[in-house]
Structures are given as structure tokens and as C-alpha cells.
Amino acid sequence: MKVVGYVRLSRDEDRENYSSIISQKNIIEEYAKLRKWEINIIYVDDNCSGYTFDRPEFGKMLEGINNKNIDIIIAKDLSRIGRNNGKVLVFVDKLKELGIRLILVEEANGGLDLLKDNYDILGIKTWYNEMYVKDISRKIRSSMHMKQKKGQLIMGNFYGYKKVKVNEGFKLVVDEEIKPVVQMIFKSYIKGLGYKKICNLLDEKGYPTPSEYIKKMKEEGGKVFKNNVAHNWQTHMINRIIKNDIYIGTLRTKKRQVRMIKGKEEKVPLEDQYVFQNHHEAIISKEDFFLAKEINERRNKIKFSGKAKYDYIFRGLIECGECGYAIVGCNLKNYPKIERGYNCRSYRKYGNKLCCNHSISEDKLIFIFKEFLKDVREDYKEYINKIKLVKVENDENKCLARMRKRLYLEKEELKLILSKKIRDINKEISNEYKNIIEECYKKIENEKKEKILKLIRDIDEFNEENKNKFNNNLKSALQIFDNIIKEKNLKREEVERIIDRIIVYKDRSLEFKLKVSIDEILEKYDIKDEL
Known part of the structure; x- marks a missing residue:
């Protein structure tokens, strides 16, 4: 048996x-x-x-x-x-x-x-x-949901931040050893380096990967890290860091949820997540974060493939006005001297079947680009001051709209609570029970009022911060134009800050698109320069 x-x-x-x-x-x-x-x-x-x-x-x-x-x-x-x-x-x-x-x-x-x-x-x-x-x-999900709604740290580890126990909860503190690594990733990406090149750079310097870092943090806390550890940087790690607004001091909770016991975990839409601005110390400035976000969106949108050994200044920013494919960096001449330039990827791969030859040298493109900036800067100084702010402002406006929506909902909930209290009191005959009901509702009302007051303060601080940031950016926008115009060697980072894309047509005419719509300026200047 x-x-x-x-x-x-x-x-x-x-x-x-x-x-x-x-x-x-x-x-x-x-x-x-x-x-x-x-x-x-x-x-x-x-x-x-x-x-x-x-x-x-x-x-x-x-x-x-x-x-x-x-x-x-x-x-x-x-x-x-x-x-x-x-x-x-x-x-x-x-x-x-x-x-x-x-x-x-x-x-x-x-x-x-x-x-x-x-x-x-x-x-x-x-x-x-x-x-x-x-x-x-x-009960566990309800408890976690309440903590998420209050912006409390429940779980999770963040590359570059340490979770420090404070009273009954935790707070995020910048890890000074990892802070330069995160800053280097954003700086390299804004300068034009791709995910793979950044990975190679991090590996060369021996910087710990996110899983190596979390494993170390776990072990220091006397816990075992059960997941696999990656000892080399991978592109998806860079992608996650670039897109994570934790590095500008924003905490997001309720990013994932499970509807059933042992059910499949699913992502929660951004508009349904709880967002807490200025929750902790930032590692990256908001300007750099949103600039990296713009670059990422543009690179994903454009039909681009292939690897460039030479770091072309306008790589990923130029597209063909005929077929819509990327204009890629290439050698236009090899003898007697190498000439760097750009040509349609579709033409280079398939010839005249899909597009036509409309190459342009990098030196000529830089010259025309600078001349364009000189003309625009001279007559549209006030307009230029707004360049590079629009995308940031749009994202900030979304955050502000979410905060105002939460404030509206909290106020509506308070109204419902007060109405229900009045109904419950009116139903009761005994004065003793009426007092008990009053006491019970008082605590709920006070908590709701505190949330409303906090949201009002947060919105005021948010508006004041953006006002200061806007004023600071006004001082630097024209300076970026001047730097590009005066410098012999263009900096990819500064080009990224003002240019949205450059369109090259088959007659080799150029169309420059800045960060904001400048259709009126383009019409006035008729910027389609013959090469």
C-alpha cells in the first residue's frame, strides 16, 4: 500500500x-x-x-x-x-x-x-x-488599490532609486551611484545614439544592468532575487528607462491589474492610472525627458532601417517627399575624398523602380539649414521663443487635465457623502443615533476635504512650476538658434531640440519642419531651396 x-x-x-x-x-x-x-x-x-x-x-x-x-x-x-x-x-x-x-x-x-x-x-x-x-x-486588492490611490509605494524596484522605510511607508531616494548612469543614457540618446550603441557604451564602462542592480538591492536587504539576471545591457532596457517618467519625479501607480484570482496581468490605460507629480527627487529634467520622448516617437514613426558607421547629424530626421521612406546617411563619393551625404533609402535599395536619386551632401544641407535659421530668427524672434515648448506644454496640459479631473471627482464624491449623511440623519428618530451618524460621517468628510485641498495645492504648484519653466525656456530658445548658426560643428542634441523633420523632394528642394507648425512662415519665405 x-x-x-x-x-x-x-x-x-x-x-x-x-x-x-x-x-x-x-x-x-x-x-x-x-x-x-x-x-x-x-x-x-x-x-x-x-x-x-x-x-x-x-x-x-x-x-x-x-x-x-x-x-x-x-x-x-x-x-x-x-x-x-x-x-x-x-x-x-x-x-x-x-x-x-x-x-x-x-x-x-x-x-x-x-x-x-x-x-x-x-x-x-x-x-x-x-x-x-x-x-x-x-480584501488584498482593495487594500492595495487604496494605497495606490494615495500614492504609497507598495512594491517594485526602480533603477536609480532606493526604497527607504519611513514610519509606516516608503519613500524613493536617489541612488547617487546609479544617477550618472541614467543621466548618461538620456544624454546619449538625445545626442543621437541608438539603443544598441548606448548598450555597448554601458557594457564597456561596466555599469550594472537593472536586474543586476535589483539583485544587489535585494541581497543587501537580506532577500533572494528569484528572477534571471542579465549581465549585459539590452535594447529593451534602454527603451524602458527612456519612457519611464519616474526619472522626472513622477510616481505612477495602478499600472497593471489582475481582475481574477491567478488571472492574467494586464496593463492599465494611462488615463486610468494614478499619477503623482513631484513625488520624489528627479534625476532627469522634464525638458530632457520630453525631448527624448519626442525623439523616440519620431524614430518609431519613420520608416528607417539599417546601421550607420558614421554619425550623420540629421540621421532619422530626414524623409523622402516622394515615397515617404527615410533619407539615410551614405557616402556620395569615395575618391579622391569621401563625401558624406544623404539619399532616399528606397532608391538605394530598389533603384528607379520605387523612387529616384535625389542625394544631398551633408555640408550643403548644413549650409542651407543655417541660412534658413538665420532668416527665420531675424524676423520671427518672438515666434522662435515658443519653439520646443509646445510638446512639453501638451504633455504638461494632459497631466494638469488629469489633476483637475481628479479634483472634480473628489468634489462630486464629497457632495454625495453630504447628501447621504443628510438622508441617513433624517431617517433616524433618536438623537443619540443621529449623533453617532454625524460622528461617523465627520471622519469621512475630513479625509475627503484634505484630498481636495491637497489637489488644489498641487494644481497651484504645478501651474507655478510650469510658469517658471516657461520663463527659463524663453531665455534659452534663441540661444539654441545662435549656437547652431555660429558653430562650425553642429551638435546633434541642439538640432533635435528645434527640428521636427526635413523633407527632400525629387527636384532636391528642401522643406524644414520645426517643433511647432510654421506654415505661415514657410508660405511667406517659400522655403524650398534649389540645390
């Missing part, structure tokens, strides 16, 4: 750890000892939810059942087998069909052998076990 035991423990279900692994084993072994049974093996699933049957040791036990290597299974109670009503009942029926005894030592006030004993309320018991785990899951 082959006897096995089964033990399961879930940290979420057994909040007080009332039924530890050791105590469950002792119960099983004591039961077998009294009957002089020898236990072949005790299967142990530690920290596994009973709602799913996809558990490592439970799976091994199922293999033993299917191979007819098990005659008796001993467990502490039915909830250890599982808390999913339907799956538990199917499992019990399967054991009965195979003639396998499932003995639950502490079930039904004295033990239960499901093969021999008649247990009429089995379905009710399994239903209750399922309701229990669902209730626990609901």
Missing part, C-alpha cells in the same frame, strides 16, 4: 500562518503512525494559492495518481487540496473512480475518508473554501 501526504501553505490565505508546513506534516505523520502506515513521500507546496491546481508538487502527485502509484492521500483538511470549488469536486470524483482514498484528518470533527464516508455537504464545503480565498483576494 502506497501512502503519501500533501501539504500546502499560502501566505495570502493563511495570514496568521496558523497552519504551518511543519504542523501539517506532524498531523499527517501522527495519523499514519497510529495506523502503522509508512508514508512514502509528503508533497509540499509552500506559498502556493489553492485557487489554482498548477502547483509544482501537486503536479507530481497527479503523475503518481495517473501512474497508479498512490493508494492513499493524507492531508490536514479539504482547503489544503484546493479552494477552487469546481476543480476540487472534479479531483475528488477522479479519486473515487480510481479507488484512491483521500483522508482529511481534521475535517468533519474527527477526520474524513472521502472514499468510505458519506459527506453530503462536500459541495458546500468546497464552495465555502472558494468564497474564503475570493474574500481574502478581494
Whole structure:
């Protein structure tokens, strides 16, 4: 006779750890000892939810059942087998069909052998076990949701930030060792380096990858990092850092959610996330973050492929006005002297079948670009001051709109609370109970009023900060124009800040698109320069 035991423990279900692994084993072994049974093996699933049957040791036990290597299974109670009503009942029926005894030592006030004993309320018991785990899951999700709504740090590790315990919660503190790495990633990306080149640069300098960094943080806190560790930088890591506004002091909570127990995790739309501006110290300026965001969106939008050995100034910024493909950097001449320039990618790959030759040298493009900036700068100084601000302002306006929406909703909720309080008080005859109702509602009202006042302060601070930032940017916009015009060697970073794209047509005429729409300026100047 082959006897096995089964033990399961879930940290979420057994909040007080009332039924530890050791105590469950002792119960099983004591039961077998009294009957002089020898236990072949005790299967142990530690920290596994009973709602799913996809558990490592439970799976091994199922293999033993299917191979007819098990005659008796001993467990502490039915909830250890599982808390999913339907799956538990199917499992019990399967054991009965195979003639396998499932003995639950502490079930039904004295033990239960499901093969021999008649247990009429089995379905009710399994239903209750399922309701229990669902209730626990609901309470945990509700608790997490409230913490997310308040902007509390629940979980997660952020590259470049340390989570420091403060009273009952945590706060994010900049890790000074990693701060230069994050700043270098943004600076390199704005200068025109691609993800792969940045990865190679980081590897050469020996900077730790995000998983290496998190593993180190875990170990310093006495915890084990269970995930795989990447020892080389990869492009998706750069992509995540570039897009993460945690580095400008913004905290986002409720970014992912699970609707069902052990269900698939899904992303939450940006408009449904909770956003907290100025939550912690920033590593990157907002201007650089939104500039990197613009560059990223443009690079993803343009139909560009291929690798360039030479860092072309306008790489990724030029497109063909005929076929829509990227105008890529290439060597126009090799002898007697190399001449760098640009030509349509479609033409270079397929010839006259899809497009035509309309190459332009980099030196000539730089000259025409500077002349264009000189003309525009001379007559449109005030207009130029707004360049490079529009995208930032648009993103800031979205944040401001979300904050105002939250303020509106909080005010509406307060109105509903006050209306409900009035109704509840009017329904009650006893003055004593009226006072109790008043006291209960008072706490809720005060919490809601504090949230409203905080949102009002946040909106005022937000507006003041953007006002100061706008004034600072006004001082530097013209300077960027001047730098590009005067400098012999253009800086990719400054070009990125003012140019949206350059369109080259088959007659080799050029159209410059700045960060904001300048259709009126283009019409007045008719900027389509013949090469």
C-alpha cells in the first residue's frame, strides 16, 4: 500500500500562518503512525494559492495518481487540496473512480475518508473554501488599490532609486551611484545614439544592468532575487528607462491589474492610472525627458532601417517627399575624398523602380539649414521663443487635465457623502443615533476635504512650476538658434531640440519642419531651396 501526504501553505490565505508546513506534516505523520502506515513521500507546496491546481508538487502527485502509484492521500483538511470549488469536486470524483482514498484528518470533527464516508455537504464545503480565498483576494486588492490611490509605494524596484522605510511607508531616494548612469543614457540618446550603441557604451564602462542592480538591492536587504539576471545591457532596457517618467519625479501607480484570482496581468490605460507629480527627487529634467520622448516617437514613426558607421547629424530626421521612406546617411563619393551625404533609402535599395536619386551632401544641407535659421530668427524672434515648448506644454496640459479631473471627482464624491449623511440623519428618530451618524460621517468628510485641498495645492504648484519653466525656456530658445548658426560643428542634441523633420523632394528642394507648425512662415519665405 502506497501512502503519501500533501501539504500546502499560502501566505495570502493563511495570514496568521496558523497552519504551518511543519504542523501539517506532524498531523499527517501522527495519523499514519497510529495506523502503522509508512508514508512514502509528503508533497509540499509552500506559498502556493489553492485557487489554482498548477502547483509544482501537486503536479507530481497527479503523475503518481495517473501512474497508479498512490493508494492513499493524507492531508490536514479539504482547503489544503484546493479552494477552487469546481476543480476540487472534479479531483475528488477522479479519486473515487480510481479507488484512491483521500483522508482529511481534521475535517468533519474527527477526520474524513472521502472514499468510505458519506459527506453530503462536500459541495458546500468546497464552495465555502472558494468564497474564503475570493474574500481574502478581494480584501488584498482593495487594500492595495487604496494605497495606490494615495500614492504609497507598495512594491517594485526602480533603477536609480532606493526604497527607504519611513514610519509606516516608503519613500524613493536617489541612488547617487546609479544617477550618472541614467543621466548618461538620456544624454546619449538625445545626442543621437541608438539603443544598441548606448548598450555597448554601458557594457564597456561596466555599469550594472537593472536586474543586476535589483539583485544587489535585494541581497543587501537580506532577500533572494528569484528572477534571471542579465549581465549585459539590452535594447529593451534602454527603451524602458527612456519612457519611464519616474526619472522626472513622477510616481505612477495602478499600472497593471489582475481582475481574477491567478488571472492574467494586464496593463492599465494611462488615463486610468494614478499619477503623482513631484513625488520624489528627479534625476532627469522634464525638458530632457520630453525631448527624448519626442525623439523616440519620431524614430518609431519613420520608416528607417539599417546601421550607420558614421554619425550623420540629421540621421532619422530626414524623409523622402516622394515615397515617404527615410533619407539615410551614405557616402556620395569615395575618391579622391569621401563625401558624406544623404539619399532616399528606397532608391538605394530598389533603384528607379520605387523612387529616384535625389542625394544631398551633408555640408550643403548644413549650409542651407543655417541660412534658413538665420532668416527665420531675424524676423520671427518672438515666434522662435515658443519653439520646443509646445510638446512639453501638451504633455504638461494632459497631466494638469488629469489633476483637475481628479479634483472634480473628489468634489462630486464629497457632495454625495453630504447628501447621504443628510438622508441617513433624517431617517433616524433618536438623537443619540443621529449623533453617532454625524460622528461617523465627520471622519469621512475630513479625509475627503484634505484630498481636495491637497489637489488644489498641487494644481497651484504645478501651474507655478510650469510658469517658471516657461520663463527659463524663453531665455534659452534663441540661444539654441545662435549656437547652431555660429558653430562650425553642429551638435546633434541642439538640432533635435528645434527640428521636427526635413523633407527632400525629387527636384532636391528642401522643406524644414520645426517643433511647432510654421506654415505661415514657410508660405511667406517659400522655403524650398534649389540645390
